[in-house]
Every structure is written in C-alpha cells, then in structure tokens.
Amino acid sequence: MVRMGRQALAALRTLVVPRRRSRPDADPRPGRWQVVTVDRPAAEVLPGGRWPEPLRPLDGAVELWLRPAPGGRGTELAARPLGGVATLPGMAAHLVGDDPGLFLRDTLRRVKQLVETGEVLRADRSPMDRPAVPG
Amino acid sequence: MRALCWEGANSLAVRQVPDPELRNAHDMIVRVRRSATCGADLPLLAGRSPFLAAGDVLGHEFLGEVTEVGPQVRRHRVGDRVVVCAAVACGSCWYCRQGLYSCCDNGGASTAAAEAAWGQPTGGCYGHPRATGGFAGSHAEYVRVPYADVGAFTVPETVSDDRAVFASDAAPAGWMGAELGEVGPGDVVAVWGAGAVGQLTAQAATLLGADRVIVIDRHPDRLRMAEAHTGAETLNFELTDVPAELRERSGGRGPDVCVEAVGAADGGGRPASLAERFTGRRDGPVEDPLAVREAVHACRKGGTVFVSGTFTGFVDTFPLGAVMNKGLTLRSARQHGQRWIPMLLDRMARDELRTEHLATHRLPLDQGPAGYALFRDRADGCVRAVFTPEG
Numbered sequence: 001m002v003r004m005g006r007q008a009l010a011a012l013r014t015l016v017v018p019r020r021r022s023r024p025d026a027d028p029r030p031g032r033w034q035v036v037t038v039d040r041p042a043a044e045v046l047p048g049g050r051w052p053e054p055l056r057p058l059d060g061a062v063e064l065w066l067r068p069a070p071g072g073r074g075t076e077l078a079a080r081p082l083g084g085v086a087t088l089p090g091m092a093a094h095l096v097g098d099d100p101g102l103f104l105r106d107t108l109r110r111v112k113q114l115v116e117t118g119e120v121l122r123a124d125r126s127p128m129d130r131p132a133v134p135g
Numbered sequence: 136m137r138a139l140c141w142e143g144a145n146s147l148a149v150r151q152v153p154d155p156e157l158r159n160a161h162d163m164i165v166r167v168r169r170s171a172t173c174g175a176d177l178p179l180l181a182g183r184s185p186f187l188a189a190g191d192v193l194g195h196e197f198l199g200e201v202t203e204v205g206p207q208v209r210r211h212r213v214g215d216r217v218v219v220c221a222a223v224a225c226g227s228c229w230y231c232r233q234g235l236y237s238c239c240d241n242g243g244a245s246t247a248a249a250e251a252a253w254g255q256p257t258g259g260c261y262g263h264p265r266a267t268g269g270f271a272g273s274h275a276e277y278v279r280v281p282y283a284d285v286g287a288f289t290v291p292e293t294v295s296d297d298r299a300v301f302a303s304d305a306a307p308a309g310w311m312g313a314e315l316g317e318v319g320p321g322d323v324v325a326v327w328g329a330g331a332v333g334q335l336t337a338q339a340a341t342l343l344g345a346d347r348v349i350v351i352d353r354h355p356d357r358l359r360m361a362e363a364h365t366g367a368e369t370l371n372f373e374l375t376d377v378p379a380e381l382r383e384r385s386g387g388r389g390p391d392v393c394v395e396a397v398g399a400a401d402g403g404g405r406p407a408s409l410a411e412r413f414t415g416r417r418d419g420p421v422e423d424p425l426a427v428r429e430a431v432h433a434c435r436k437g438g439t440v441f442v443s444g445t446f447t448g449f450v451d452t453f454p455l456g457a458v459m460n461k462g463l464t465l466r467s468a469r470q471h472g473q474r475w476i477p478m479l480l481d482r483m484a485r486d487e488l489r490t491e492h493l494a495t496h497r498l499p500l501d502q503g504p505a506g507y508a509l510f511r512d513r514a515d516g517c518v519r520a521v522f523t524p525e526g
C-alpha cells in the first residue's frame with residue numbers, strides 16, 4: 001500500500017479529474033468489484049486454484065472471480081469484500097483501512113506483478129529510512 | 136555516495152546520501168559515468184510537482200558500468216558498459232508486449248498518485264517522485280536499475296559515452312516523434328523546440344526520408360546547431376511569422392507532420408508558490424501550450440501532430456475545433472525506449488546518428504547546481520549539461 005503524507009494527499013485531490021456529482025473519494029458503491037487484467041492464462045493466475053500470496057490475508061473476507069480477458073489479453077481477476085465493507089472481520093478490516101477499493105486494487109496489482117514478472121516491484125527506500133554512509 | 140538533490144523550488148545541492156541497494160531480484164546497480172539534464176527536469180526543478188520531496192535525486196538520462204547484479208539478471212554482468220532507458224518497464228505485461236513500454240503496468244512501485252492523476256498508473260521513471268511511480272535519479276555516483284534485463288543495453292565498444300548517453304531518453308524520444316508521427320518520404324515535417332529532443336526528432340525525420348524538415352525555436356545558437364547537424368531548415372519564432380513561413384514552405388498545404396518538443400517548462404508555466412506546493416491549488420493560469428496550438432493550426436488537413444513535450448497537468452486554450460475540423464491525428468507518449476534503443480545504438484555505431492555535440496557542457500557532478508542554472512537559462516549555448524560523477 002502506498003503511504004502518502006497529508007500534504008501529498010491534499011495535492012492529489014486537486015490533481016484528480018473531478019467526477020460528476022460525487023466527491024472523488026466517495027465511491028457510492030464501496031463494495032464494488034475491483035478488477036485487474038493479468039496477461040497470463042487463468043491457470044497461471046491462480047495455480048492449482050490456490051490464492052496467491054498477496055491475497056491470502058484476505059481469505060474469508062473477499063470473494064474472487066476470474067474469466068478470460070477479450071482479445072487474448074489474458075485473464076480478468078476480480079475481488080470484492082464479502083457482504084460489503086461493513087462486514088469485514090478484524091484483521092481484514094484493519095488491512096483494508098478506509099479505502100477498500102484502493103486497497104483491493106493494490107492487492108490485485110501485486111498478484112498481477114507476481115504472475116507477470118515473478119516478483120512485486122519494491123520502491124526505493126527513502127533516505128530517511130536509511131543512514132548515509134559517509135565516504 | 137554523492138548525489139544531486141532537489142532542495143526546494145530552484146534549489147539544488149550535492150549531498151551525501153545512502154548508496155542504492157538491490158531491492159528486487161531483477162535489479163542491478165550501475166556506477167554512473169554520464170548523466171544528462173533534460174527539459175523534463177525543469178518543471179520538477181521549479182517546484183511544479185507537488186510530490187517531489189526535498190532530498191529527492193534528479194536525473195533520468197544516464198550511462199554507466201554495472202557493479203552489482205540481482206540473482207534474476209541474465210543479460211548483464213559486472214563490468215558491462217550500459218545505457219539505461221529513462222522509462223522503467225517490466226518487459227512482460229501486455230503493454231510491454233505491444234511495445235508501449237512507458238505505459239507498463241508494472242513499471243512503477245507506487246502508483247496511487249499516478250492512477251489518480253492519469254486514470255491508470257503508467258510505467259516508472261528515474262529522477263521522478265516516488266508517489267508517481269518514480270525511482271531515485273541518476274545524478275549520483277550509483278543508481279539502482281529495476282528490470283535490468285529490459286531497461287539496460289550494452290553499448291557497442293565503438294560508441295563513446297558522450298554519444299551513447301543520448302540513447303537513454305532524448306534520442307528515443309526524438310525517434311518516437313518521427314516514427315509514431317508516421318514521417319515518410321516526401322513529407323514536410325515541422326519541429327517546435329530545438330533542444331536535444333527537437334534536434335533528434337529532426338535527425339530522425341531526415342533518416343526516415345522526410346523531404347523537408349523545419350525546426351522552430353528562438354535561440355539562435357540552438358537553431359545554428361540544428362542546421363549544422365540535422366540537415367534541417369530553421370525558423371526563429373521571435374523574428375518571423377511562423378504560420379506564414381510554414382505555409383509558404385509546404386506549398387500552402389501545411390506540414391504533413393508537426394512535432395511539439397517544447398513542453399510546459401518553456402510554454403508559459405510559472406513556478407508554484409510554497410502554498411501552492413502544499414495545497415496543490417494554483418490560482419494562476421494552467422499550462423498554456425503555445426507550441427501545440429501553433430502546431431495544430433499549421434498542420435495540413437489529415438496530418439499528424441505529435442506531442443513529445445512534457446505537460447504536468449491541465450492545459451487550457453487547446454484548439455480542439457481545429458483538430459476536429461481538419462481531421463488531425465493527435466498522438467503523444469513518453470518514449471518507449473526499450474523498443475528503439477538497440478536500433479539507435481546500431482545507428483550510433485554506424486555513425487548515422489551523432490549526438491555528442493548536444494552535450495555542450497561536461498561538468499563534474501559537484502557542479503550540478505551550476506549546470507542546471509546554465510541549462511535552465513539556456514546560458515552560454517547550453518543544450519544539455521552532462522555530469523560525470525567519477526570526475
């Protein structure tokens with residue numbers, strides 16, 4: 001999950017293209033499906049029908065579906081909170097935070113990266129997290 | 136290691152920062168030998184990106200020597216001399232398979248801001264804010280290169296560092312404008328901007344068989360350089376009526392392909408105030424794309440306008456009516472270098488593509504702030520300042 005400072009978030013809101021009628025951060029259907037297209041056949045997306053690692057903490061909290069993407073573009077993988085956001089159990093609710101859509105998209109994206117590239121790309125660590133080595 | 140850090144609007148300093156580390160199995164570390172300034176840095180330098188943080192390292196056009204490889208790197212080994220594509224892409228998603236590398240689904244590590252700003256996250260880039268999928272920049276002694284097999288290219292022995300460094304960004308961007316603009320034999324091509332990108336667009340258009348290439352700028356030294364090295368004619372927009380000249384030089388039709396290689400930095404933008412950087416709110420005018428507007432008006436009916444210049448947000452006064460009524464094709468992209476760099480290095484090796492003259496100022500990294508001042512102010516004939524961290 002990307003963590004951004006409050007200033008960056010404020011800036012982000014004004015960069016976002018205004019949507020009709022709703023505030024950019026208010027999805028009228030918080031339990032909607034989040035979908036990602038993975039450029040691989042279904043058997044590689046959920047090998048052996050098992051949930052890939054990034055989704056495992058959400059086992060029991062979200063439902064999934066999978067279908068071939070049109071035009072030979074691989075597989076569409078979708079997830080949504082079981083029974084809507086309100087019913088997410090303890091750990092899952094904590095993980096999902098107050099933007100379940102963004103969180104689920106981010107999780108699906110990790111699954112996609114793992115399947116397509118073999119690993120999840122990690123950001124640089126900020127200099128603040130790491131002391132400079134003089135020399 | 137030492138690196139050129141952004142400290143705030145129009146303020147840079149060389150600082151001691153932690154060495155980069157391998158973070159993924161496909162990463163490698165490169166010791167930088169050449170790292171160039173770019174027009175795309177100017178909006179960042181001016182503080183017009185709300186996401187750039189003090190301490191972030193700038194620079195995305197670079198060449199160097201491999202010093203460390205991750206366990207999944209196959210094509211490179213320690214000691215290789217490589218040029219690295221400014222755009223970070225995975226090489227294995229659908230976009231990469233289509234050759235749309237800068238649109239890579241997996242090229243940015245953090246993507247929420249990019250998704251919010253553009254609708255979908257795009258690929259990564261060195262020397263850009265982490266929140267928009269960026270990675271630490273190359274104006275440093277060392278750089279981490281993600282997806283090293285996809286983004287780094289071994290430089291043929293006969294091609295000098297000073298030539299090959301342009302294969303990182305400016306040359307693929309120039310090639311893209313001409314190729315995706317579909318320049319062909321018999322075409323009249325007009326290029327706005329005589330920076331490195333504009334000049335390399337002109338060279339590409341000539342190589343693709345254009346009949347006539349016309350480069351437009353206001354800096355006489357840049358225009359002279361374009362004439363000497365690209366075979367193009369030039370127009371100084373401060374001294375002449377550009378639309379009238381273009382009409383005259385294209386039989387009244389207008390150029391078949393118009394490439395804008397200017398961007399927001401030079402096209403009417405202004406630095407954001409401190410308050411604007413914090414809130415993201417700007418009361419002043421949004422970016423005013425003078426050159427895009429001129430290109431759309433000049434372009435012949437049914438022709439193509441390719442926007443290579445970088446725009447950071449919203450643009451106003453865009454002549455959509457002319458696009459519609461003249462049946463224009465409007466295209467744009469960040470360069471998909473992985474698609475063209477091997478071919479460009481070949482052309483460099485064959486001496487068909489020469490770029491080293493664009494490196495007008497070669498400076499040690501410690502003179503980075505002075506190099507950017509020259510580049511930003513177009514002082515002393517500066518087209519690109521190229522830093523040598525080792526020197």
Ligand SMILES: NC(=O)c1ccc[n+]([C@@H]2O[C@H](COP(=O)([O-])OP(=O)(O)OC[C@H]3O[C@@H](n4cnc5c(N)ncnc54)[C@H](O)[C@@H]3O)[C@@H](O)[C@H]2O)c1
Binds near residue numbers: 305331354396397444
């Ligand atoms: N698409 C890509 O992948 C890509 C890659 C690299 C750079 N870029 C962008 O391309 C643009 C050019 O890059 P550069 O490094 O050559 O920049 P640069 O800043 O060196 O050059 C820009 C030139 O445009 C000229 N100019 C300004 N207004 C003009 C006008 N109205 N008409 C004609 N010329 C005008 C300036 O005088 C200057 O010489 C920048 O916006 C940069 O961010 C895009």
Ligand SMILES: [Zn+2]
Binds near residue numbers: 175221304
């Ligand atoms: Zn560049």
Ligand SMILES: [Zn+2]
Binds near residue numbers: 224225230239241
């Ligand atoms: Zn990709």
